[in-house]
Amino acid sequence: MTDTTTSPTTGLRFPSMSVLGPIVALLVLLAIGAMMNANFLSAANITNVLARSAFIGIIAVGMTFVITAGGLDLSVGSMAAFIAGLMILVMNAALPSMGIGIPIILLGMVTAIVAGLLAGLLNGFLITTLGIEAFIVTLGSMGIYRSLVTWLADGGTLSLDFGLRSFYRPVYFDGILGVSWPIIVFFLVVIIGEIIMSRSAYGRHCAATGSNEHVAHYSNVNVKRTRLISYAALGILVGVATIMYVPRLGSASASTGVLWELEAIAAVIIGGTVLKGGFGRVWGTVIGVLILSLIGNILNLTDFVSPYLNGAIQGVIIILAVILQRERKAVS
Amino acid sequence: MTQPPVLALNNVSKSFGPIEVLHNIDLALQAGSVHALIGENGAGKSTTMKILAGYQPPSAGQVRLDKQIVTFGSLQDGEAAGIVMIHQEFNLAEQLTVEQNIFLGRELKRGLLLDKSEMRRLTRDYLSRVACDVSPDALVSSLSNSEKQMVEIAKALSREARVLIMDEPTAVLTNRETEVLFEQVAALRDAGTAILLTSHKLDEVAAHSDQVTIMRDGAVVHAGPTAAMTEDEMAIAMVGRDVSALYPAKPDVPVDAPVVLKVEGLSVPGFAENVSFELRQGEILGIGGLIGSGRTEVMEGLAALRPASAARVTLFDREVRFKRPGDAQQAGLCYLTEDRKLRGLLLERGMRENLTLANLHKFGGMLINRAAEEAALTAAIAEFDIRTGTRGVKVGNMSGGNQQKLLLAKVMLSEPRVLIVDEPTRGIDIGTKQQIYAFLRNLADAGHAIIVITSEMPELIGLADRVLVMRSGRISGALEDSDINEGAIVRLSMGLPAEQTPEMA
Missing domain, CATH: 3.40.50.300 (P-loop containing nucleotide triphosphate hydrolases)
Structure with a gap:
């Protein structure tokens, strides 16, 4: 160290780089997109990007809570595939007795949510009660669900009955006032998630648990229950995302939901949530999801860079986001 | 003593920031002698040992090795000079074998490969010298505490330690293990090693040391032959300070309270x-x-x-x-932890979130009432005289005294009666101490029990x-x-x- 060390920055420094960073990145992407292609800002394209973001987005909101509380869930992509397969099997099996109609759709939805809840509770139980590391548990359950859906589909594809599929389609393709249902549900999940994270005791308990579980314990926070709830909520949200996803293709196979877990985790981190826990923000996660979707969208709309480089650019963005987080720590 | 000391501190002081923790320490270790360093917690024993072993440089004064002034740039320099320190919590890799631990970082080689047979032979030799009956191939994790202590000593032998410094070597040992340890300490002393050890057990100090140095508040208050003191005299020298x-x-608590x-x-x-x-x-x-x-x-x-x-x-x-x-x-009934940094407060967070963490149910139902939290923080800042530059400061950037006041405010939000x-x-x-003492006494006077x-x-x-x-x-x-x-x-x-x-x- 030399004598010319810079004095730490003092005084008012808001909004900080960690707040501005993701927003600026999103605006830059929007500007680039608008310059490259006139159709980029059209209602059709924006709706398309949002609808495609919705599945990952709904899951990523749940992942924000899990990561904030100091956990991780690698199993969500496989879990979504498994739930989709289960949902299709249940609905097909109930078709002869129930016929096509609202009740059978509701049965499918309840199946998805209950399956998601149970899967989340199982992850949470193994992690909190048995004290096995989250990475190990969810790596294991990731393999289990992926294998189960492959087995249920007998290596092929599980397809929803054709008539049922036509009836169910509007859940993905229709909406209110031109806004499709996945976008509406995504929006609601985000609003509720943001309020819980920033304004409720549970959100505080998540941040305290992830920040320092000893302090949380000594502050009478039920650390295990806080974590368990985060996994269960994530499971439910995977179920919700699956409800939106199934009518899109009407099928599930071994390749359904592949890498969703990593996309969700990446969105959470780009949004400014700290990977080791202790600090999370749902609105940031939304921006992270949008950034990842927009990169793909822009590459598809323009021929400036090959769309095959989508993954590379996403990778750079993820690493950049983490470097910015580190700088935030170094400054303070 | 006629022979010159092997290792000595001359007028050594040590400061951390503006606070001087060691004042003009003189300490001399003789070859073939066991030197006990005793004092209360916080008297400065650990810092003194670290300076001796070369872990930390003194702020003033000299460390002398064979009368030469030395400056240890690092722990390795100390070890190279034949000074080995054994920590209270052992410095052994649990998943490696005894032999691998003894030669860790200075493995013997023949050409590009390890010279395993030579290392094994030497390990057996060191272990037999400390009468330790474990296999060189045993995993350290499978050893008892006393065996680990012996492996540490064998490791010190392998470094040809001239000075062996042991921080509370008997704290984790049973009586029987302690006996074995002191037998080996005596053997090392007879072989000419200078030994410094600390212990809170005055009977051990009286029985097994030749010299004793007593520290209090960062200064040496007594130094001399152990035989000239009784255990009670040691205890008096360790304390003996005016309050x-x-x-x-203190008001008299009524006997019928x-x-x-x-x-x-x-x-x-x-x-x-x-x-x-x-x-x-x-x-x-x-x-x-x-x-x-x-x-x-x-x-x-x-x-x-x-x-x-x-x-x-x-x-x-x-x-x-x-x-x-x-x-x-x-x-x-509320308990306020001793470890405010690791158990008491979220250092990355602000005062408001820390203050209310254990009592969020008192601040709104479904949603947290931030205005009420801010009001509680304002009240706590006033009542406990918490002094910070800005309200939004991260708790980790506050001084220890202000952190402690915030922690006290946090626990008082629970309205404990005990x-x-x-x-x-x-x-x-000391100023903050006085405020905290006054607060606790007022609380007791108001009918709480503490x-x-x-x-x-x-x-x-x-x-x-x-x-x-x-x-x-x-x-x-x-x-x-x-x-x-x-x-x-x-x-x-x-x-x-x-x-x-x-x-x-």
Whole structure:
């Protein structure tokens, strides 16, 4: 160290780089997109990007809570595939007795949510009660669900009955006032998630648990229950995302939901949530999801860079986001 | 002593920031001699040992090796000069074998490959010299504490240590293991090694050391041959300090004041057994004893912060059985942790979130009422005189004193009627200490009952109406009124009777 060390920055420094960073990145992407292609800002394209973001987005909101509380869930992509397969099997099996109609759709939805809840509770139980590391548990359950859906589909594809599929389609393709249902549900999940994270005791308990579980314990926070709830909520949200996803293709196979877990985790981190826990923000996660979707969208709309480089650019963005987080720590 | 010392500190001082923790220390280690360094917790023993071993440089004064002034740039320099320090918590890689540990970082090679046969031969040789009967291929994780201690000593031998420094080598050993250790220490001494060790057990010091240096408040208060002192004289030299007007006056707690907390047969597995005591309204009960005597664990067990069992706990005339810390909080019993940085406060967060974390239910139902939180913070800042530049400061950037005040404010939000504070003034300045003492006394005067756990003797004596001393997980004695003095507390925590032995009187 030399004598010319810079004095730490003092005084008012808001909004900080960690707040501005993701927003600026999103605006830059929007500007680039608008310059490259006139159709980029059209209602059709924006709706398309949002609808495609919705599945990952709904899951990523749940992942924000899990990561904030100091956990991780690698199993969500496989879990979504498994739930989709289960949902299709249940609905097909109930078709002869129930016929096509609202009740059978509701049965499918309840199946998805209950399956998601149970899967989340199982992850949470193994992690909190048995004290096995989250990475190990969810790596294991990731393999289990992926294998189960492959087995249920007998290596092929599980397809929803054709008539049922036509009836169910509007859940993905229709909406209110031109806004499709996945976008509406995504929006609601985000609003509720943001309020819980920033304004409720549970959100505080998540941040305290992830920040320092000893302090949380000594502050009478039920650390295990806080974590368990985060996994269960994530499971439910995977179920919700699956409800939106199934009518899109009407099928599930071994390749359904592949890498969703990593996309969700990446969105959470780009949004400014700290990977080791202790600090999370749902609105940031939304921006992270949008950034990842927009990169793909822009590459598809323009021929400036090959769309095959989508993954590379996403990778750079993820690493950049983490470097910015580190700088935030170094400054303070 | 006629022969020159192997390793010596001459007029050494050490400062951390603006605070000087060691003042003009002189210490000389002779070859073929066992030197004991004793003093209370925080007297400066650890820092002195670290300077001797080359872990830390002195701020002023010299370290002399064979009369030459030396400056150790690093721990390796110290080891190269033949100075080896064995830490209280062993510095061994658990998953490696004994042989791999002994040669860790200085493996013997033949060409590009390891010379395993030579290393094994030497390991056997070192182990036999310390009469340690373990295989060179045994995993360190499979060894007992005394065997690990012996492996550490064998490692010191392999480095041809001329000076061996041991920090509380017997703290984790059983009586039998301690005997074996001291046999080996004697053998090393006879072979010409200079040995420095610390211990809180004065009987060991008296029995096994040749020289003794006693430290208090960062200065040497006595140095001389061990044989010239009794254990009681050592205890007196370790303490013996006037308690100033730092402490508020003690009102006499009426003898008929109601008992608010009665604990019978409280056991915390691994830490404490069968602890019973009573706490009366308006009283400050001090808990003394050495670090590791189970003081903290007993109180954490009582507050359900760790697993514990009790025959019977009566709080405000109702039998209680806390399953979770929240139960204790609801019943009006709160524990304030000794470790404000790791257990008390979220250092990355602001004051508001820390203040209300344990009591969020008092700030709104579904949603947190931030305005109410801000109001509570304003009140806490005023009541506890918390001084920070801005309200939004991260708690980790606040001074220790202000952190402690915030922690106190946090626990007081729970409105405890029985408050247990653990090391309430550790590492904070004297002005803040005085404020905290005054606050605790006012709280007691207002009818609360308070338990103070502390390692600081003056604090125990100055603040407590009554003192319990713990040793090895049990209450070794209780002191009241004029019987509360440093000598008695030290003797009880060292396992001696509270009264001085007759020949001393």
